[in-house]
Amino acid sequence: MNATAWLLAIAQALLYVALAPLLVGWVRKVKARLQNRRGPPLLQAYRDLYKLFGKETRVAHTASPLFRAAPYVVFIATWLAAMAIPLLAVDLPTAAIADIIVVVGLLALARFFLALAGMDVGTAFGGMGASREMLIAALAEPAMLMAVFTLAMTAHSTNLSSVVDAHLAAGLVLRPSYLFALGALLLVALAETGRIPVDNPATHLELTMVHEAMILEYSGRHLALMEWAAQIKLLLYGVLIVNVFLPWGIARELLPADLGLGFAAVVVKLLLLGAVLAVGETVLAKMRLFRVPAFLNLALLLALLGLLGHVILEVGA
Amino acid sequence: MHAGLILAALALGLALASSLVSLPAGRRPWLLRGVALPLFGLAGAAATAAGITALLGGDAATAVLPLGLPWLPWHLRLDALSGFFLTLIGVVTVAVGLYAPSYVRGFENGRDSLPALGGFSGLFLTGMLLVVLADDAFLFMVAWELMSLASYFLVAFHHDNAASRRAAFLYLLMAHIGGLCILLGFGVLASFGGGFDFEAMRAAPLSFGWASVAFVLAFTGFGMKAGLVPLHAWLPEAHPAAPSHISAMMSGVMLKVAVYGFIRVVFDLIGELHWQWGVAVIAIGSVSALLGVLYALMQNDLKRLLAYSSVENVGIVFLGLGLALLFQGSGHPLLATLAFVAALYHAINHALFKSLLFFGAGAILHGTHERDLDQMGGLLRVMPWTGVSFLVGCLSIAALPPFNGFASEWMTFQAALQAWHLESGVLRSLIPISAAMLALTGALGAACFVKVYGVAFLGQARSRHIRGAHRPPVGMRVGQGVLVLLCLAFGLLPTTVVGVIEAVPRQLFGQVLPQATAHGWMWLTPIAPQTASYAAPLIAFVLVLLLGLAFWLSRLGLLRRVRRCDPWDCGNAPPTPRMQYTSTAFAQPMRRVFGLLFRIEEGVETQKDGSLRYRLNVSDRAWEIFYVPIARAVELAAARIVRLQSGNVRIYLGWTLVTLLVLLWIIS
């Protein structure tokens, strides 16, 4: 039992790495369709990664060893964070390595190195991207944790497995707090994964970019790792949102049929979420940097209302 | 006699010896670096041994010294609480003992007084050790004042610098106001307990009102020393003014002695806790944490920045203590234990990484004579050892897993999240808000240390003397290395650390965390395995394994070699160091978003030659809100009182007579 659970956990971790480019490809495809374009093929993200891994890696003269280590640290830390989030089944052993606060911490570790790498070469863009990224992260983190606290106070646990389990056990309950927490997490996810309206993943217009500014100096396999880590992060937030708020379908027993159902369910949920993201990116415009705090304040307000709603309306006196 | 007490006495003796030996160091400078500072380090080792003995040993040991007042000899006591803080003091002192001998070489050719440096360092350490060991209010206050005075002289070490003198004066003033509050607090306890020894105070029957008076006095007095907002203003002035290894002692250790005093008086002597106090401590703690990190983010002087970040970390420690007060006051000893352990864990973590960071700042100062971040850059290349150890310090203080700062902040979060156990719905909704402030603090702390590391160690050198920096000598590197190892150990083995710290709440609350290692040493599960778990060793293992794999692949030549090229320059001229983001530029978005909290003076001036000059001054609001009005009131009062000073001796004698009569009347 224990060995199978570990094997499954490793398989799930590998699935995160394997599926991440697909979600990005899907979002791009839907977005292109909405804009009356045909768009790149669904598997284009895989081809890009393959091509980048084959290319020569160039590093600036001014770069320190940290610059070369950073892509690996960023990739591994993001991947570790993803491992703790239930994708197919609850109660896998990797879920106990890290609870949701550790997941936030691991993402912060990845961001720390990303920002340092941006500042390493000594160009203006890198510093600009690092400064802005840290600001956005600083404002997003309280909202994120507040939303998570609401979940945790309902489930009396910060382990995501237990949260999902508790949610499944309670059946269908209309909780005002979950509604607000969902809203807050959606906004935070947009900010943290660098999507419109906070950042534009497709732009290389120097003054508006955040994430792209930090990885401007990367090429070859370093760039591939950075891009891949960003894709895993998007998948991570997607799975976090769909599996915590709509956990139905996820396997509670480690049986092949349940796991198959869990896989099908999560894929369908992610496809829907990806489509929603694509619609959102199509109808919204990117904000100025100093509008972002207002955006994230809204996320914090939603999370706060979720918490207050939980205390006032759900528990009673 | 108890082995721990003998070791503690040895530590005291070595500290005093180190102080005495350095008296002739003016003529013979080698005495300081060759004898006094090694003795200092040995004193630290003895203190560590004494502390660990007390932590593992269990019951408390007491002794009475034939010193002090005739009716009140000095009482010493070594229990788990003082053992923990002895360990904390000792560990950092050992590292300082290794680091300082090479560092003080820089002062040997200057005009600075070496006997003063060595002598007061020894007395400073003696004072701190005695505070922790004292078991009566008299010895406590004597030791406390010894610690304050010795550190005052160390702050004033560079006394030819006017800013240093001003900082030292401010420090002395605040230390005395704080000392007065503590004294009055002891007074309340002693008058109810009928004696100045702690045993009598513990037994004192206190009403809620008087207990609250004692609590407020203790909180003010110790909070002032610990640098809680709004009483923190002296701290960022005083800590950076001292030599770097003393800054490490002050920020890393002395603040923790204040934390010790608070715990001793509130948790031990007052004993019966009330949740209302917890709310006050939580509020002050979270505000201190947030404002501390925001002000740190605005600093360009490396040592000042580190001092402000101490305000932040002390705030986090007090947040944990406040949660412990709240939970204990509302009848949840298990949760109180969790919060208390988190606070102690963060206290020792902060001692380790803050000392490490001050050592790094000292190494930079030693190698380049520069404290201004905006002049630095690319130091990782010229001083790789310091660069790597500073990175470990930054990762730890930024609370990133699997380093030590994260483990303690994680436990603080877990304690805050247990607020759903509380009866009151209002508290249930307020505690998570303070946890969200802690999250904001953590994220801003990460931003702050990305700024420090990115500006100082990465990029390109912004001035010539930075490019020509010389590497720190072996001793300094060893001192840093010890702290790096300790930071890693405390981060990777949280279950072991928690198991040792548990002795303190066992003494105070009679409670431990029974489930903390329910799944073995690898998994930290403070409440219960299904509530929350964190496996730091596994995370570190996977990180190191995969990083090692990548490194090994590239060493084998399986990955294509990288080629060096010029950085991207937009097709213009190649980027110069002056194009890099500076520390000021990095902080600009935060300055704008949190602008309300700072006093910002910003402007563009036209110089005489027609060139433009940008001027920016960000200062602490605490000055205009608290200190300037108080100073004005004092000046006003002084101006009134000065009328008494007529110059006629007989009138003065008349005042004396009146005072005497009034006093006699009161006594009768």
Next chain:
Amino acid sequence: MSITTLPLLQQLVLVLAAIVLFTSFVLLAQARLVSAIHAFAWQGALTAAATAVVAVAGHEPHLYFSAALTFLLKALLIPWMLHRLVARLALDRHVDLLRHPALVVMAAVALVIFSYWLVLPMVRLELAFTRNIVAISLAVVLIGLLMMVFRQQAVAQVLGFMSMENGLFLAAVSATGGMPLVVELGVAFDVLVAMVLFGVFFFQIRDSIDTLDVDRLNRLTESLEDER
């Protein structure tokens, strides 16, 4: 009493009430006048929906009428009148920024916690399943008042006033299952009359001081002194 023990319909009431509270925040922080009117319309509609669900869940048929009346008045008629007013006063593109929006919003959050604390003893009386909503309704009232304090624009102040009325109505519905029909009709009529009077006043104010910024109203005293 935990939410999991309630039937789904009653949970829905709680969700709706929570969203009403959220619209109060939107009203408070919304800078554009037209968007604020939309938010107000949504608040009215949600209040009506909550009333209707209470009627279904609690089998109180007279609440259907209240719900319909609220919907017509608060979600359709008054917003429409306000829209017309704004159009005629040429305020369509008016932006009324709060000085420190984050601080004002935090103050509003504090008000929510405060009203929760106030109604705690009342909640212990175990009135009905909707008793928890009393705190929310009180918060809506207080936030409406807060909005009137911090907004400079007269139309925005009217919005604050009207949203206070929404809060009172929600409180009545949740605490006692609605007011008697006569009182309700009376209040509805009052609100309508108030709306008309506000409209007249706005034109008067603008004619006399050329703006609807209420901070400028203190000019009136100065001008009186000038005349003397």
